[in-house]
Amino acid sequence: MQKATIQLETLTCPSCAQKIEGAAKSLNGVEKESVQVLFNSSKVKLNFDDAQLSVSEIEKAITALGYDVKKVQVKTV
Amino acid sequence: MQRLILSKKNHITLLSGILIAIAYFGKVGIDSPVLFQWALIVASAFGLAPIGIQAYQALRVKVVSIDVLVTIAVLGAFLIREFEESAIVTFLFLFGAYLELRTLNRTRSAIKELTEMAPDSALKRAENGAFEQVEIDAVSVGDVLLVKTGAKVPVDGTVQSGEGYINEASITGESMPVGKTADSQVYAGTILENGTLQIVADRVGEDTTFGRIIEMVEEAQDSKSEAERFIDRFSKHYTPAVLLIALVVWAFSRDIELAITILVLGCPGALVIGVPVSNVAGIGNGARHGILLKGSEVIHHFSKVDTIAFDKTGTLTIGNPRVTDTELYTEDPESVFSYLASVERESDHPLAKAVMASVRDTSFFPVANTDVVKGGGIVAQVNSHRVAVGNVALMEQEQVNLNKKAMEDMAAFEQSGNTLVLTAVDGELKVLMGIRDQIRPDIKKHLQKLKLLGVKNLIVLSGDNQGTVDRVAYEIGLTEAHGHMLPEDKSHYIAALQAKGQIVAFVGDGVNDSPSLAQADIGIAMGSGTDVAIETSDVVLMNSDFSRLPHALGLTKATANNMRQNIIIAVGVVIFLLANVFFSEWMNMSIGMLVHEISILVVILNGMRLLRYRLRSQ
Numbered sequence: 046m047q048k049a050t051i052q053l054e055t056l057t058c059p060s061c062a063q064k065i066e067g068a069a070k071s072l073n074g075v076e077k078e079s080v081q082v083l084f085n086s087s088k089v090k091l092n093f094d095d096a097q098l099s100v101s102e103i104e105k106a107i108t109a110l111g112y113d114v115k116k117v118q119v120k121t122v
Numbered sequence: 123m124q125r126l127i128l129s130k131k132n133h134i135t136l137l138s139g140i141l142i143a144i145a146y147f148g149k150v151g152i153d154s155p156v157l158f159q160w161a162l163i164v165a166s167a168f169g170l171a172p173i174g175i176q177a178y179q180a181l182r183v184k185v186v187s188i189d190v191l192v193t194i195a196v197l198g199a200f201l202i203r204e205f206e207e208s209a210i211v212t213f214l215f216l217f218g219a220y221l222e223l224r225t226l227n228r229t230r231s232a233i234k235e236l237t238e239m240a241p242d243s244a245l246k247r248a249e250n251g252a253f254e255q256v257e258i259d260a261v262s263v264g265d266v267l268l269v270k271t272g273a274k275v276p277v278d279g280t281v282q283s284g285e286g287y288i289n290e291a292s293i294t295g296e297s298m299p300v301g302k303t304a305d306s307q308v309y310a311g312t313i314l315e316n317g318t319l320q321i322v323a324d325r326v327g328e329d330t331t332f333g334r335i336i337e338m339v340e341e342a343q344d345s346k347s348e349a350e351r352f353i354d355r356f357s358k359h360y361t362p363a364v365l366l367i368a369l370v371v372w373a374f375s376r377d378i379e380l381a382i383t384i385l386v387l388g389c390p391g392a393l394v395i396g397v398p399v400s401n402v403a404g405i406g407n408g409a410r411h412g413i414l415l416k417g418s419e420v421i422h423h424f425s426k427v428d429t430i431a432f433d434k435t436g437t438l439t440i441g442n443p444r445v446t447d448t449e450l451y452t453e454d455p456e457s458v459f460s461y462l463a464s465v466e467r468e469s470d471h472p473l474a475k476a477v478m479a480s481v482r483d484t485s486f487f488p489v490a491n492t493d494v495v496k497g498g499g500i501v502a503q504v505n506s507h508r509v510a511v512g513n514v515a516l517m518e519q520e521q522v523n524l525n526k527k528a529m530e531d532m533a534a535f536e537q538s539g540n541t542l543v544l545t546a547v548d549g550e551l552k553v554l555m556g557i558r559d560q561i562r563p564d565i566k567k568h569l570q571k572l573k574l575l576g577v578k579n580l581i582v583l584s585g586d587n588q589g590t591v592d593r594v595a596y597e598i599g600l601t602e603a604h605g606h607m608l609p610e611d612k613s614h615y616i617a618a619l620q621a622k623g624q625i626v627a628f629v630g631d632g633v634n635d636s637p638s639l640a641q642a643d644i645g646i647a648m649g650s651g652t653d654v655a656i657e658t659s660d661v662v663l664m665n666s667d668f669s670r671l672p673h674a675l676g677l678t679k680a681t682a683n684n685m686r687q688n689i690i691i692a693v694g695v696v697i698f699l700l701a702n703v704f705f706s707e708w709m710n711m712s713i714g715m716l717v718h719e720i721s722i723l724v725v726i727l728n729g730m731r732l733l734r735y736r737l738r739s740q
Contacts, residue, residue, distance in 0.1 A: 057223045060180070060187040060394070063358065067183035083344035085230055085402045110179045111128045 046076070049100050051089040051107065052116040056082075061112065065089060068106050074098030092122065124175050131172045135216040141165035142209055162205040169212025170196050186362040191385045194365070195711060198382035210712040211386060218719030222395070225726040229399055232406025232733055233343055237336050239292055239311055244276035245269070247320075261326050269319045274311060278330040279321040281306045286317020293331055293664075338416060339409055343402045345417030350397050353689075357394045364388030379710075380703070387699040387714040392721040396688030399729035404681030407735050412664035413674045418685075420660040424644045424675065425682035426625050430577050431616060431638070433630040434584035437648055438594060439559035440666075441631075443472055445480035447540060447556035449531045458552045460484045461504045462545045465511050468492060469500060473543055476557050477511075495519070499543075510546045522546040528554065539593035558590075562668050566598045571672035571737065575679065579624075583612040583638070613637040629671065646671070676737040684732055688725040695721040 056062060062082040069080045069089060074097030081090045093103065104114050127134070141161045148157030170193065177189035192215050199208035244261050245253040245268040253268045258276055261267065266282065269275055275288065287299035292311040299315050302308055308321055311332035327333055346354065364385060372381035401418045408415045415421060435441050452458050464487045466474040492502040498519065499512015510520045514532070517524060522544075524532075531554055535542055540556030569580055581602040584591045588605035595603035604615065612628075616638055619626050628635070628642035636658045639645030647659035648666060663670045699717060702709040 055223065055227065057219060057226055058188070058395070060185070060189070060361075063185050064180050064183055064187060067180075067185045071183055083340065084398055085233070085343040086340040088340070108125075110183070111125065111176065 046092050046122050047095045047100070048079075048090070048092050048120045048122045049103060050118045050120075051091075051104070051114055053087045053089065053107065054113040054115060056084055056087045056112070064110055065107060065112065068110055069103065072098060072103060072106055075103070124179075127171050127175060131216065132220060134168050134172060135213065135220055138165045138169040138209065138213045138216065141168070142213055145206075145209070159205060162209040166196065166200065166205060166208040166212055169209065169216055173212060173215060186365060188361065188389050188391065191361060191364060191389055194368075195382040195385040198378050198385075199711065202378050204379065204711075207711045211715045214712070214715045214719050218715075218722060221719075221723055222726065225723065225730065226399070229403045229726065229730050229733065230343075230406065232410050233339055233402065236339060236409050239274075240332065240336060241274040241276040241310060245273075259327070261323055263323050263326055265323045267321050267323060269308075269314050269321060271314055271316050271318065274313055275308045275319075275321070277310050277321070277323040277327075278325040278332075279308055279323045281308060282320045282322050284317060284319040286319050287315045289313045289315050293335075335414065339405065339414060342415060342417040342420075343405045344398075345401075345419065348419075350401075350418060353393065353397065357390050360390050361388075364390075383703055383709065383711050383714060384700075386711045386718070387703060387709075388696070389715075389718050390696075391718045392688070392692035392695060392725045395722060396692050396725040396729070397685050399726050400681055400684040400688055400732060403729045403732035404677060404684065404735075407733050408674065408677055410733075411670060411673055411677075412667070413670050413677070414662040414664065415674070415678065416660045416662075420644060421678045421681050423625060424627065424661065424678040427577060427627045427644060427675070428624040429579040429581060429619055430572060430627045430629060431581045431583050431612070431619075431642070432600075433612075433628075433635050433638075434582050434586060434591060434594060435559060436631045437629055438565060438582060438598065439561050441559065443476045443541070443557050443559045445476055445543075445555050446558045447535055447538070448480070449528075449535075449554040450552070451528065451550075451554070452547075452552040455553075456484075458545065458547060460487060461507060461509045461547060462511060462553065464489050464504050465492070465500050465502050465509055468502075469494075473541065473557055477543060477555065480555070507547050508549070511543065513542060514544065517544050517546060517551065520546060520549060522549055522551050524551060536589055537593075539590040541590070561594060561598060562666075565668055568668050568672050569599055572675060575672065575675050577675070583607050583615060585609075609635060609637055613641040616641045646674075673737045677732075677735055680735050681732055684729060688728055691721060691725055691728070 062084045066080055066082045069075055069091055070077050074094045076092040079092035083090070089107065100117055100119050104117060107114055142165050145158045145161035145165065148154045148161060173189050174193045177187065177193040180187040180189055192211065196208045196212055242258050243255055244258055246256045246261055247266040247268070248254050261277055267276060267279070281302050281304050283304055285303045288302050288308060289299050290309060290312045293309045302319060308319065309332060310330035328337055367388070368381045368384045371384055372378060404421060405415050432438050459481050463478065463481045463484045466477045467486065468489060487505045490503040492500060494500050495512060495516055498516035499510065501508065501510045501520065510516055510522070528551055532542055535554065535556035540558050543555040543557060544551060545553040572580065579602060580600045581604065582591055582595050582600050583604050585607055586605050591603040591605035612635065616626050616628060620643065625643045627644040627646055628638045629646040629648055630639055631648060639647060639658045644661060645659040646661040646663065648663045661674060663674065695717060699714055
């Protein structure tokens with residue numbers, strides 16, 4: 046299991062957070078309960094299975110919503 | 123294409139504003155209905171593009187967002203050829219979003235300042251021995267780093283060579299520079315004021331003390347209380363519900379205009395943003411003042427606190443004992459003091475240090491046959507005299523005769539909260555010293571402020587004897603004092619208060635009081651941002667400045683109030699708008715959107731007031 050911390054561009058509406066949460070949860074390989082979208086610090090934290098999913102695919106899902114990804118950190122947990 | 127449109131949102135907003143201005147010029151200035159209509163149609167189309175894209179993206183992940191409501195409403199307005207409304211609504215929505223971004227950034231600025239203090243690069247020793255500048259992420263444990271004057275220490279580490287003075291304010295809140303030489307510990311985010319150091323990295327990135335402080339604050343600003351989670355759940359169902367209501371209204375009344383007006387008025391805007399804004403501004407204010415608040419649950423609890431319990435040593439007192447009273451029973455104090463100093467010089471007991479600090483100019487004799495009596499003191503041979511320094515038990519053991527005068531003095535010293543240190547030479551009492559820990563300056567004033575802020579009970583819980591504790595409590599105006607307490611007794615006592623329904627905060631140094639910090643509703647660690655303190659407590663006061671405590675309490679009260687105000691504003695606005703749809707003539711989509719955007723700005727600006735919060739000095 047990998048833990049990703051993704052820094053996004055500044056989020057301005059709480060519904061953006063909802064959208065990103067929905068997008069992240071819809072990906073196969075993402076541990077649904079672990080998805081946390083931090084509205085004020087504009088970060089996404091989630092755990093995912095790197096056998097099923099790469100971090101760049103998660104990134105792609107978020108950018109497809111129209112949010113820029115600024116920095117990604119992945120740690121093994 | 124989608125990304126291009128979204129990235130040009132600000133330009134589109136401006137363009138749509140200009141087009142609307144042209145439209146009104148067409149209508150009023152040159153009386154051209156054609157220009158009026160077409161300018162509005164183009165403005166609506168431009169404005170709708172980014173909103174529609176966002177709505178589409180939201181629907182793809184099965185979220186009915188505000189964008190969806192607005193898009194449907196605007197399309198509806200198009201359908202009934204209300205171009206004026208569609209243009210104005212899209213413009214207001216976009217312009218509002220722009221202002222929200224600007225003002226939100228202001229409320230978040232305090233915490234951003236903190237995170238930006240994190241070091242981003244380091245001078246790392248390469249294999250050839252030269253130091254190269256690298257990104258902070260490229261530093262790992264064990265690397266040797268060079269820190270130059272004026273630079274930030276990039277990691278937590280140990281000094282290998284060199285010396286210098288470091289300002290550790292970012293960790294301890296203390297701005298006096300601290301000297302560092304080989305084997306000293308240094309901390310990430312602190313600043314080397316002069317000198318040069320070579321350090322070995324022990325902990326890097328998020329594992330450093332500073333990294334953990336940042337992580338804690340970042341999580342705190344987004345943590346949610348029970349009430350907020352409720353609002354979140356509510357808003358998830360709220361927007362689809364608004365959509366449904368609009369559909370029902372349309373199905374029954376066949377009035378598209380009414381239906382789309384409801385869509386716009388039902389936008390949840392201020393409700394979802396109001397509370398997070400207060401939270402982030404309150405926590406940001408704390409961070410600026412050296413107060414770390416661990417999230418909005420803590421804010422709510424602390425704002426309602428009934429009782430604050432304090433540890434004594436190091437919390438109410440400085441934690442640095444001093445000799446305050448001395449009584450002599452000798453004609454020749456000079457030689458007695460030099461015997462005393464000669465014996466005490468060998469000890470690193472805190473009381474011995476206090477004694478040494480009080481006897482400065484003296485000569486020393488060689489000391490022989492030193493015998494440390496556990497729980498008593500020291501006996502030694504000095505200048506062929508038998509010198510005993512210690513407590514009453516030691517004097518009895520040494521069969522020192524304590525006369526009536528000495529007994530009275532001892533009683534008086536104890537009465538005023540002293541710990542006694544007696545010195546006997548050849549079996550005769552020569553000096554009696556009373557040692558006391560100094561109470562923090564101004565503490566009475568700060569405790570008074572806590573009372574004015576509504577704290578009912580201020581209690582000291584201490585391991586010291588009851589006499590000392592009572593005196594401290596009396597001197598600084600506490601309501602209760604309990605001595606002879608072991609750490610577990612303190613946490614039991616707190617649990618008992620909680621069982622009576624009180625909300626209890628405990629203030630301690632964060633090291634040996636962790637059971638109480640954990641037991642209390644609000645654990646407040648004072649002293650420094652140590653790891654233990656950050657883990658176990660809910661509030662961390664970054665340095666030993668007691669004045670931060672009333673500020674922290676006042677701030678949490680102000681923040682909790684601010685959240686309440688924002689909820690009232692948000693709910694009030696929605697009720698007001700919906701009531702007016704049905705009971706007034708003047709309500710329409712544009713006015714509804716305007717009121718919404720204004721209410722969002724009002725809650726953000728209201729939250730922003732917290733950034734400037736200061737406790738009024740009474």
